[in-house]
Amino acid sequence: MLRYYQVLLYTVIPPIALLGYLYSPLFSRRDGLKIVWLALMATLWTTPWDNCVSLPSVPFPFLPIHPQAWSYPPHSVLFTIYHVPIEEHAFFILQPILLVLLHSILTLRHMIPLRIPQQVKAIKTEEMKSLMKSRGGFEKVQTLRRRPLMAGFWIALTALGFTILFGPTSIQAAIPQDIAGNGWTLNDKTRAFYLGCILAWISPVIALLTYLGARSMDLKGERWTYVVGIGYLWFVDTVGIRSQAWQISEQTTLGINLWKGLPIEEAIFFVLTTHLILLSSSLISHLHTLLFLAPPPYYSSRCPPKNPVRHIILLSRLVLDPPDVDTGVLHALCASEETLRKGSKSFTLAKLGWEREIRCGLVAVYGWCRITDNLIDESTSQRESQHMLQMMKGFLDCAYADAEGTQSVDDFLSNNVPESAFPAFHLFSRLLPPMIPRHAFDDLVQGYEMDLSFTATNDGDGSDIVQRSPIKTQDDLILYADRVAGSVADMICHLAWAVMEDEYGSKPNPGRKKILEKAREMGQALQLVNIARDIRTDAILQRLYIPLDTFDDRQADLDALLDNALGSPDYARYTLPLLRTAKKLRQGSADDIERLPRTARAGTRAMVASYFEIGKEVERRGGRLDVERVKVSKWRRIGAVLRCFWGWSTT
Numbered sequence: 138m139l140r141y142y143q144v145l146l147y148t149v150i151p152p153i154a155l156l157g158y159l160y161s162p163l164f165s166r167r168d169g170l171k172i173v174w175l176a177l178m179a180t181l182w183t184t185p186w187d188n189c190v191s192l193p194s195v196p197f198p199f200l201p202i203h204p205q206a207w208s209y210p211p212h213s214v215l216f217t218i219y220h221v222p223i224e225e226h227a228f229f230i231l232q233p234i235l236l237v238l239l240h241s242i243l244t245l246r247h248m249i250p251l252r253i254p255q256q257v258k259a260i261k262t263e264e265m266k267s268l269m270k271s272r273g274g275f276e277k278v279q280t281l282r283r284r285p286l287m288a289g290f291w292i293a294l295t296a297l298g299f300t301i302l303f304g305p306t307s308i309q310a311a312i313p314q315d316i317a318g319n320g321w322t323l324n325d326k327t328r329a330f331y332l333g334c335i336l337a338w339i340s341p342v343i344a345l346l347t348y349l350g351a352r353s354m355d356l357k358g359e360r361w362t363y364v365v366g367i368g369y370l371w372f373v374d375t376v377g378i379r380s381q382a383w384q385i386s387e388q389t390t391l392g393i394n395l396w397k398g399l400p401i402e403e404a405i406f407f408v409l410t411t412h413l414i415l416l417s418s419s420l421i422s423h424l425h426t427l428l429f430l431a432p433p434p435y436y437s438s439r440c441p442p443k444n445p446v447r448h449i450i451l452l453s454r455l456v457l458d459p460p461d462v463d464t465g466v467l468h469a470l471c472a473s474e475e476t477l478r479k480g481s482k483s484f485t486l487a488k489l490g491w492e493r494e495i496r497c498g499l500v501a502v503y504g505w506c507r508i509t510d511n512l513i514d515e516s517t518s519q520r521e522s523q524h525m526l527q528m529m530k531g532f533l534d535c536a537y538a539d540a541e542g543t544q545s546v547d548d549f550l551s552n553n554v555p556e557s558a559f560p561a562f563h564l565f566s567r568l569l570p571p572m573i574p575r576h577a578f579d580d581l582v583q584g585y586e587m588d589l590s591f592t593a594t595n596d597g598d599g600s601d602i603v604q605r606s607p608i609k610t611q612d613d614l615i616l617y618a619d620r621v622a623g624s625v626a627d628m629i630c631h632l633a634w635a636v637m638e639d640e641y642g643s644k645p646n647p648g649r650k651k652i653l654e655k656a657r658e659m660g661q662a663l664q665l666v667n668i669a670r671d672i673r674t675d676a677i678l679q680r681l682y683i684p685l686d687t688f689d690d691r692q693a694d695l696d697a698l699l700d701n702a703l704g705s706p707d708y709a710r711y712t713l714p715l716l717r718t719a720k721k722l723r724q725g726s727a728d729d730i731e732r733l734p735r736t737a738r739a740g741t742r743a744m745v746a747s748y749f750e751i752g753k754e755v756e757r758r759g760g761r762l763d764v765e766r767v768k769v770s771k772w773r774r775i776g777a778v779l780r781c782f783w784g785w786s787t788t
């Protein structure tokens with residue numbers, strides 16, 4: 138024997154607490170709304186129904202009999218609101234919370250929580266530029282298509298439910314039979330009562346959502362949400378029934394049990410409510426993605442309003458008239474994500490720690506940084522790289538169009554951007570300018586410029602590196618690291634703020650300046666780790682990021698480092714101090730990560746931790762660098778990320 142609240146306390150609350158904790162770093166206003174909305178709808182839609190179905194004293198509309206589908210033993214419930222136990226009200230709300238959390242976790246890896254349309258998949262990444270040139274732009278695609286056929290199926294089930302209840306051979310056939318003193322003698326037809334109630338109650342809502350275009354089985358991981366969610370709810374119900382916290386009437390059920398303590402009606406009940414909740418959850422995610430990728434003209438931000446009522450109104454407008462999405466943007470996002478997956482292990486792991494919308498922005502940012510870096514690295518001559526730099530600056534001018542009479546960014550994309558870089562530049566132009574101020578990108582380009590001075594007149598013998606090197610002092614080194622990596626940290630902050638900034642923008646916040654400063658220091662730290670790891674390989678390219686004034690015996694050091702054929706230099710003398718500085722910078726700014734918007738923290742922490750594993754690995758080897766580039770095993774990175782994901786450790 139358990140009381141109703143005990144069943145909830147022992148079986149429903151613990152998984153909610155666990156999943157809630159696991160998901161807490163990512164739980165955002167967007168998730169909060171799902172729960173608020175579902176709790177509200179569940180209460181409004183279910184309370185009247187529950188009263189009618191479970192209580193003979195409450196008249197069942199249009200039906201002269203009042204069969205009862207379930208009941209509670211007298212001691213099971215604490216108290217009731219009208220006739221429904223308070224615990225039942227809690228259950229209406231707990232079930233959506235449980236399922237929304239499970240759904241969010243199991244679909245976490247999907248940056249775009251919807252099925253990618255065929256038109257988008259059909260685009261070839263290499264041909265994006267010519268496609269844009271020949272067609273003058275990309276098609277738009279509707280990702281939220283109405284589904285009248287599938288809705289028809291649910292309408293049919295609704296009709297079946299009503300037929301069971303009110304049709305010619307319905308349970309009404311039971312009425313004329315024996316009327317006993319205390320109620321009705323029910324016949325066999327009445328045994329379909331509960332099933333009829335379920336179908337008539339929930340199928341119309343599922344029909345509506347399905348008609349609107351909700352789909353909840355497209356993504357990898359979504360089916361598992363069904364399996365795990367339904368399986369667990371069946372378990373909860375079995376516990377409730379076996380321990381007699383609630384009881385299902387034998388007179389209103391078909392008498393088929395999945396197992397002892399789980400009548401088929403209850404099983405169906407939880408399948409259908411789960412389906413309804415997951416349809417709602419994925420529909421709302423879909424609408425948030427539309428808001429981010431294709432903000433409608435009547436709303437001036439990509440982030441939903443802070444006020445939940447306005448938030449709901451906005452989502453209703455979106456669902457009634459869903460905006461089309463640019464196929465080029467969608468394709469470039471997918472392609473960039475894929476490139477980064479292959480190219481950056483730290484990012485691939487860390488991205489799970491940022492909420493979806495930040496992640497989209499970051500994929501665009503990193504995609505662009507990566508491709509621009511490649512453009513410079515792959516240039517075969519000084520002239521070509523200078524040309525690329527000019528191209529990037531020109532692009533930023535157009536994308537931010539701050540000067541009057543700048544070329545339109547689309548013209549620029551089709552005329553000046555190389556084909557291989559086109560997708561990333563296109564994506565940048567469509568997504569980033571409203572969110573990230575250009576100065577961070579200017580810094581990055583200046584960082585590339587510093588790199589280029591290494592190869593200005595490269596004759597390969599290292600003799601004039603002293604003149605060429607842009608990094609003569611420790612300050613130069615920090616400046617360089619700030620430009621190439623501090624800038625990226627700056628971008629991440631702005632992105633995180635922008636993604637949480639609704640139509641009213643944000644209050645002027647003097648604290649942000651300090652956060653940006655610290656973020657940049659963290660970026661510098663990561664770059665120093667990078668430099669330490671790459672001293673050897675960079676030297677082969679005649680690049681030397683160690684400040685020249687730190688060498689005791691300059692010529693000997695240079696010879697040893699730049700020409701590693703000359704025995705093997707003592708790298709520890711250079712790597713260890715760099716790593717020390719990096720650590721100091723990290724320690725000084727780690728706490729400030731906690732001042733970013735909540736849904737940006739775990740990702741940032743994870744990124745830093747995963748990266749610093751490289752530094753730790755170099756330290757473990759006593760600072761030595763072997764011919765092979767230092768690598769960190771996947772499990773080490775995962776361990777580091779797990780330690781910081783929930784804020785257990787910050788360094």
Ligand SMILES: CC(C)=CCC/C(C)=C/C=C/C(C)=C/C=C/C(C)=C/C=C/C=C(C)/C=C/C=C(C)/C=C/C1=C(C)CCCC1(C)C
Pocket residue numbers: 174175178179180182183207225228229230232233342346377383403406410413417420421449450452453456
């Ligand atoms: C505008 C916005 C935000 C978005 C735009 C898109 C859009 C239009 C979305 C629309 C979404 C809609 C319309 C969602 C509707 C959701 C509903 C009605 C949920 C009901 C849940 C009912 C629930 C969870 C009921 C749970 C009941 C339980 C757990 C009962 C359990 C039980 C117990 C304990 C004992 C006896 C038997 C029983 C099984 C009844």
